[in-house]
Amino acid sequence: MAKILTKNLNLWYSGFHALKGVNSSFEANRITAIIGPSGCGKSTLLRVFNRMNDLIDGVRMEGEVLIDDTNMLSPQADLVVLRKKVGMVFQRPNPFPLSIYENIVFGQKIHAQRVSRDQLDEIVETSLKSVLLWDELKDKLNESALRLSLEQKQRLCIARLIAVKPDVLLMDEPCSTLDPQATSRVEELMRELKNKYTIIIVTHNMQQAARVSDDTGFMLLGELIEFGRTQEIFTVPRDKRTEDYITGRYG
């Protein structure tokens, strides 16, 4: 069953039509990559899923975005619940200028009513274990998160999301600032995490999309041109525009 469905989704930044009639379906426990040239709307589409675009002046949306059958574009949608359910990892890791421990429990303190110290300790341990950072950091939990390496910071940001028990992880170029080894380790982490979460990744790196994703969508000029199993998209794409892009002949 689809975790996220978009139906005839249109988005305008003032006069600019950034998403044009996007119909898509993202399945649970799979990694879906969205690829396409700069400005094609892939990050915009990602940001629709947790209504991040609302922060931009002049944004207008039409259509439906159903997450677990609830339309997140309706005026009744609870954005606090939505953003707890749909977490986002950004291009540059953005830990808060707090300790490692405080970074992870930050969301808990906002969302949860009363949480005991023992419960918080357990959340920190579970979250760090799920991003494979616990063994490295268990003795440094009170140190500043800003002193971590880039890869550790990105993992910490993922742990911070996991702490509030989301269903969906949105990743916008999560490895673009990492070296190949760190990229490989984050990709392995994504494969681990997909057993529990729906993961959607936007990436410029086609090899990464081919390596890590189960499904791939190709976007061009605000349209979702083709969507399918990654193996098919990268070996036998149906649309010539997809083929031109992934074979490097676009433009």
Next chain:
Amino acid sequence: MERHFDEELETLYKDILKMGVMAQEAIFKSIEALKNRDKHGAQEVINTDSKIDNLELLIDEKCIDLIARHQPMAKDLRFITTGMKINAELERIADLAVDISQRVLELVDKPILKPLIDIPKLSVIAQNMVHDAIDAFVKKDVDLAKKVVLSDSEADKLRDLVQDELINDYMAKDPSTAPRAVALLLIARHLERICDHTTNIAEDVIYMVQGKVIKHHLEKLD
């Protein structure tokens, strides 16, 4: 603007085509040597094989290099991986032409066993199939590739016919004919194997053009 990668793909394409032409020539010359009882011609096919082997290695190396450096996708990926497979099939075809030539060398100094009728027919089928398969590769012609795939059963039937005749009419009746009959039987077998490898090439061409796998699934050949 043409990319450097496109130039490299074009070179690879020409190399595979050259391999196809060399394999075709090897079959043609081996059959001519058989028909004309030409020891020199048969030896020439055997001597030329190392050139084909070297070209096979070169093509393989280029394919691996292109995959490693360019991480090709979609039609480029299908072309390069298919190119590697076609390359191996063509090398095997050329080896079979060498096998035929070796049988010719065994036969030329012995009396003629029988007039050759079905083996030349089989050789025409084999040569036409190889020609059409390479043409289908060059023109990306799926219909021609399908025609090649469907021709293979004809070759199988002719091979069976030659085999039955040589066993029942010659070897069973007069065991002293066995060395010559076995050599002819093997030639029919080599020609039929050439047709099998050519069928593989045609199936690979269909995958290269359409991304459709028909190997072991002839029902998909609509």
